[in-house]
Amino acid sequence: MNKTEELITVKNVFFSYDQKPVLIDINLSIWAGDFLAILGPNGAGKTTLIKIILGLLRVQRGQVMLFNQPIESFKDWHKLGYVPQTATYFDPLFPATVQEVMAMALFSIKKVWIKRKAEKEAMAKFLELVGLKGKEKVPIGQLSTGEQQKVFIARALIHQPKVLILDEPTTGIDAETQRQFYDLLHQLNVEKKITIIIVTHDIGIVNRHITRVACLEGRLIYHGSHDDFCRSKVFKEMVGRDDHVISHQH
Numbered sequence: 667m668n669k670t671e672e673l674i675t676v677k678n679v680f681f682s683y684d685q686k687p688v689l690i691d692i693n694l695s696i697w698a699g700d701f702l703a704i705l706g707p708n709g710a711g712k713t714t715l716i717k718i719i720l721g722l723l724r725v726q727r728g729q730v731m732l733f734n735q736p737i738e739s740f741k742d743w744h745k746l747g748y749v750p751q752t753a754t755y756f757d758p759l760f761p762a763t764v765q766e767v768m769a770m771a772l773f774s775i776k777k778v779w780i781k782r783k784a785e786k787e788a789m790a791k792f793l794e795l796v797g798l799k800g801k802e803k804v805p806i807g808q809l810s811t812g813e814q815q816k817v818f819i820a821r822a823l824i825h826q827p828k829v830l831i832l833d834e835p836t837t838g839i840d841a842e843t844q845r846q847f848y849d850l851l852h853q854l855n856v857e858k859k860i861t862i863i864i865v866t867h868d869i870g871i872v873n874r875h876i877t878r879v880a881c882l883e884g885r886l887i888y889h890g891s892h893d894d895f896c897r898s899k900v901f902k903e904m905v906g907r908d909d910h911v912i913s914h915q916h
Contacts (some may be wrong), residue, residue: 671698672734673829673861674719679728681714688714690885692728696829701855701862701875703892705904706882712865713751715882716831720748733828747822747860749815751833757807764809764817765789765802771821792820796850812843816850823854829861830854836866848875 674696681689688711696702706712717723718730721737730737733745768789793799796816806814815835822830832851836844852875854860864876879895881888881904888900895901 672696673698673732675729675731676715676719677729677731679715679718679725679730681711681718681723681726687884689718692882692886694880694886694889696861696863698828698861699855699859699877701852701877702864702880703876703878704863704865704880704882706867708867710867710882711884712867712882713833716748716833716863716865720746720831744825745828747825747827747830749818749822749830749832749835751837760805760807762806763803764793764798764806767806767817768793768802768821768824771824788824789820792823793817795823796820797846810843811838812840812847815839815847819850819854823860827860829863831863831865833865834867835864836868851875 672695674694676692676694679689679692680687692711692715694715704712704715714723718725719732719737721740721743725737732740733742765786769785789802790799793801796819798813798816798820801809801813801817806817809817819830819832830851836847839847851862851864855862855875876892879888879890879892880886881895881900888895888898890898
């Protein structure tokens with residue numbers, strides 16, 4: 667992957683709900699190979715920005731480019747993998763196995779899957795990649811929250827995306843599982859060359875694997891490297907508001 671390639675460009679974007687501004691003149695570039703954290707408090711417009719990038723909301727002012735194409739004419743949506751905030755809220759009695767949840771993603775792929783064997787092999791490949799080999803027949807409601815999140819990452823990877831976007835991915839996950847989770851994302855970023863975007867209100871998740879940070883509070887108040895962010899005035903102000911301390915890269 668060419669790390670000088672700009673995959674997503676957000677230029678002078680404005681967005682409002684019922685005339686209430688949510689995004690104000692947002693300019694953001696996401697490059698191939700980035701491991702980007704989009705930070706900000708609840709209500710800062712983070713999920714709105716992601717929905718605009720995913721084409722779920724139409725920009726009201728400004729421009730969005732995806733892989734050097736205007737979003738209005740972009741067709742290659744399989745290049746963007748998405749794990750939404752509500753992906754892991756499963757009732758223990760939810761009547762679907764891991765394999766069945768994975769299979770749901772196959773229906774939206776434009777490729778023709780000729781043999782059921784090929785489908786199973788694809789699902790097994792990505793479940794093994796996220797550390798869930800042998801869990802195909804387990805009801806998803808019986809998995810831990812961390813394991814459920816891994817299922818949805820594997821599901822998103824079936825499309826073989828260039829960019830993987832995760833909205834509040836570690837909600838309800840304990841510290842050790844979070845560490846394993848970010849190690850997995852780091853593996854996808856470095857070994858599989860997938861650009862990672864994490865959306866969160868918790869600056870405590872910005873760990874040693876994050877390479878870039880965008881801080882959003884309606885406006886974009888910081889966009890740059892992880893190291894520079896840790897030394898920035900914005901970071902000091904966030905810590906001063908009793909936010910969590912960031913683990914520096916090593």
